[in-house]
Amino acid sequence: MNLTLKVWRQNGPDDKGHMETHPIEGVSPDMSFLEMIDMLNDQIIRAGGDPIAFDHDCREGICGMCSMFINGEAHGPGRGVTTCQLHMRSFKDGDTIAIEPWRASAFPVIKDLTVDRSAFDRIIQAGGYVSVNTSGNTIDANAILVPKVQADEAFSSATCIGCGACVASCKNASAMLFVSAKVSQFALLPQGQPERESRVLRMVEQMDKEGFGNCTNTGACEVECPKGIDLSNIARMNRDFLKSSAKSEN
Amino acid sequence: MLDSKTPEGPLADKWTKYKDHIQLVNPANKRSIDVIIVGTGLAGSSAAASLAEMGYNVKAFCFQDSPRRAHSIAAQGGINAAKNYQNDGDSVHRLFYDTIKGGDYRSREANVHRLAEVSTNIIDQCVAQGVPFAREYGGLLDNRSFGGVQVSRTFYAKGQTGQQLLLGAYSALSRQISKGKVTMYTRHEMMDVVVVDGKCRGIIAKNLVSGELERHSAHAVVLATGGYGNVFYLSTNAMGSNVSAAWKAHKKGAHMANPCFTQIHPTCIPVSGEHQSKLTLMSESLRNDGRIWVPAKKEDAEAIRKGAKKASDISEADRDYYLERRYPAFGNLVPRDVASRAAKERCDAGFGVNETGEAVFLDYASAIERYGNTEANIRGLKSQSQAEITALGKEMVKAKYGNLFDMYKQIAADDPYEMPMKIYPAVHYTMGGLWVDYNLMTAVPGLYAAGEANFSDHGANRLGASALMQGLADGYFVLPYTIGDYLSKDIRTGKISPDSPEFKTAEAEVQSRMDRLINNNGTKPVDYFHRRLGRIMWDECGMSRNEEGLKRAIQAIRSLREEFWKDVRVPGAINSFNPELDKAGRVADFLEQAELMCLDALERRESCGGHFREEYQTAEGEALRDDDHFAFVSAWEFTGDPGEAKLIKEDLVFENIELKQRSYK
Ligand SMILES: Cc1cc2nc3c(=O)[nH]c(=O)nc-3n(C[C@H](O)[C@H](O)[C@H](O)COP(=O)(O)OP(=O)(O)OC[C@H]3O[C@@H](n4cnc5c(N)ncnc54)[C@H](O)[C@@H]3O)c2cc1C
Ligand code: SF4
Ligand code: FES
Secondary structure, eight states: OOEEEEEEEOSSTTSOOEEEEEEEOOOOTTSBHHHHHHHHHHHHHHTTOOOOOOOOSSSSSSSOOOOOEETTEETOSSSSOOGGGOBGGGSOTTOEEEEEOOOOTTSOEEETTEEOOHHHHHHHHTTOSOOOOOOTTSOOTTSSOOOHHHHHHHHHHHTOOOOOHHHHHOTTOOOHHHHHHHHHHHHTSGGGSTTHHHHHHHHHHHHHHTTOOOOOOOOHHHHHOTTOOOTHHHHHHHHHHHHHHHHHHO | OOOOOOOOSOGGGHHHHHHHHSOOOOHHHHTTOEEEEEOOSHHHHHHHHHHHHHTOEEEEEOSSSSGGGSGGGGOOSOEEOOOOTTOSSOOHHHHHHHHHHHTTTOSOHHHHHHHHHHHHHHHHHHHHHTOOOOBOTTSSBOOBOOTTOSSOOEEOSTTOHHHHHHHHHHHHHHHHHHTTSEEEEOSEEEEEEEEETTEEEEEEEEETTTOOEEEEEOSEEEEOOOOOGGGGSSSSSOTTOOSHHHHHHHHTTOOEESTTOEEEEEEEOOOOOTTOOOOOBOOTTHHHHOEEEEESSHHHHHHHHHTSSOGGGSOGGGEEOHHHHHOTTTGGGSOHHHHHHHHHHHIIIIIOOSTTSOOEEEEOHHHHHHHHHHHHHHTTOOSOOHHHHHHHHHHHHHHHHHHHHHHHHHHHOSOTTTSOEEEEEEEEEESOEEOOOTTSBOSSTTEEEOGGGBOOSOTTSOOTTOHHHHHHIIIIIIHHHHHHHHHGGGTTTOOOOTTSHHHHHHHHHHHHHHHHHHTOOOSBOHHHHHHHHHHHHHHHHSSSBOHHHHHHHHHHHHHHHHHHHHHBOOOSOSSSOOHHHHHHHHHHHHHHHHHHHHHHHHHOOSOBTTBOBTTSBOTTSOBOOOHHHHOEEEEEEOOSSGGGOEEEEEEOOOSSSOOOOOOOO
């Protein structure tokens, strides 16, 4: 396949940035999207240019590192896949493809397609854990029964990979889907109960501090989330948040 | 001769006794002691969190943008523990025995026993953290089986066990970061370790965003930097997995142990073309229920390769379930090294089933039917049609392995619910790594290695679901004790200065190597060299090895290394975000370490586990060990040239297990 790529170039957070056009030839449909970018970078380097910087690591949809906004969609066309799992067979010969970074003020650009998502780490640090120290004497793992349905649901919420596609897809750049996934995981498990109220308050507070926008229930995040985290997580978090803030005001 | 510092006494009491007799550091003193942890995978995150909880000041480093993205996140199938919840005869001793045998009797008894002992604590700890393991309807934890064992001791969270365990450790780490007990340095790469007066006292790190070098001092340093499978270019490892941290430590005096022991995993998605940048694992858990086969007749295999026939056209009688045929006792669940060699043997003999001839089938048809029938019974559905049973079966298989099947479909563009998957072995894990004693300390005092970065527990072949167990054992339950014992002698040392000549020299050396790379003005990108190195390693130091090939490889690697330094082109500038420069540094290290791997493979004149020397095999083509001459750990000391390393032996003494030829028949 022969394609035309329009790629965002930006040399640091303060640079204005621009789109740059690169024709590319001989792309195989079996290539992954990132392998296609590898090929482009190979061309650029051999020609003496500066390759496109992008984040990636596992290349199998689990580390959450890859993050490209392709033709106006986070992680490109196709549902339930990350950029690294997108294959070139999703495109046609002659296509023009626009590639941009996640855009959100809470995710400043480092270079080109690489952004800084450390805000997510700080939200987890605010309360995304169960306060239990390492010890060889915690209770036996089977001492507390957890109904399978509940365990499965907690697991589904816990599969969030922290990629930030939800933020990138939201017109308000809200991080509600990401935060609610972690809040839900613990809200659904017995181990998460003791800190349930303080956790949601602290995580939401940090989220607001980081400059993420408000949620107006457009549902765009759910559509683009590669892991199928759904809006019921947000609903659960909202309920917990209301309950907890009412209590803390008393 | 190396001293493993294994405590005296009966095997089962060693660890308890050791813990009872170590020196402790009181809480006030802990506050004035700094520990650096490089790596935030399972081993690093768990160590950082635990040491911080104990009161030490911890600095943790990772090259990704968040500790949660370490390669451990990709682990799929599960984690072992001797809980015996299934009441199928499991015990600490059995896990110990399986691991030693699985490793083909090339690991240290005392370490492996300790691993088996603490395995049960890991599961308790993770559940307490809120790790959502798979459960049965009754609410108890569920288990599955992995290769090389006859019990069900693997705990799992669908096909995302590594993710869930790492997120557990990451949350524990995050909690300590929020308390200020851990300072986290993301997008930082360790460039060298610093040794002062014979002790490791810190590291030189590079801030990957600004490109600046930083000096960090500490009383002890832990490397939990993962494995080096990417020396083969194509592997199931994440793109950034590297040997650099371990290699730098090696050059500063730490020994590399058994570097040639590489695990080639039998079930991965086959290579599809030249552009391939990595390979994808299909979890071993799939061998629980899937059956592996190739056509029994060559003409059928040829027809399949040409696209003239499909798997479903081959009748049951014309299929060769070669693992079940050769190893009736373990069948599809033989250990990885055995399964990989068997696949290669069939494909080399002309029975491969894809265009390249390098693939075998992994078939779920009979599992779908079995699950369908069971589920129909559970739900009390009688007289179901075949189609309904199949549909039920697919539903059950989906619940167990859904994400793996989706991943396969995405990559191979083929539906594994309808057609058997095509799989082939790929590089997956490195049993070799930094030599450590019982305390997980390398040959450099104060420098520790944990997780896949050390060589400690898996001998010549690792059993499935045991890497996660080892990483968390090292980090949660071993290092917190052993490091304390060492640090107890350091309570009066005071702060370590990062301005000593040793730090300055180390920094200058790192700087000059980066300068050299950037100013090289060659013509070819880094990947060009990495790909070629991978080819050499896969051909000559992969699933089977021989003397001639290894000697050839050593020459080829030396000349490729020269060519790299003459002709590599690294774009961009030094003081900037420059991923190509970072990659160049890592590949330069692979180009050195690869030579040592081949040397190690050459010197080990026996076959054991993943190390298969063609010259040493039984009449049936099984690995032929030579316990009289090779029951030792090969620890290599750096002497100035990677290929001139000095071999130091640690004899392996087996007091509790009888050495036998491994049989899975
Ligand atoms: C696809 C796949 C599936 C697997 N499935 C299983 C399974 O089901 N069960 C099982 O038991 N095992 C499994 N394994 C093996 C297991 O995942 C790994 O062996 C294990 O996770 C390694 O953990 P670790 O903590 O040692 O290192 P890693 O998780 O690799 O972490 C390395 C850390 O070191 C950092 N680092 C590396 N170099 C540097 C440097 N120079 N400077 C700074 N930081 C650095 C990285 O940033 C990272 O944080 C699997 C492996 C793969 C590839
Ligand atoms: S909720 Fe979905 S889109 Fe958002 S960070 Fe998690 S996985 Fe990514
Ligand atoms: S590179 Fe890991 S999710 Fe895409």
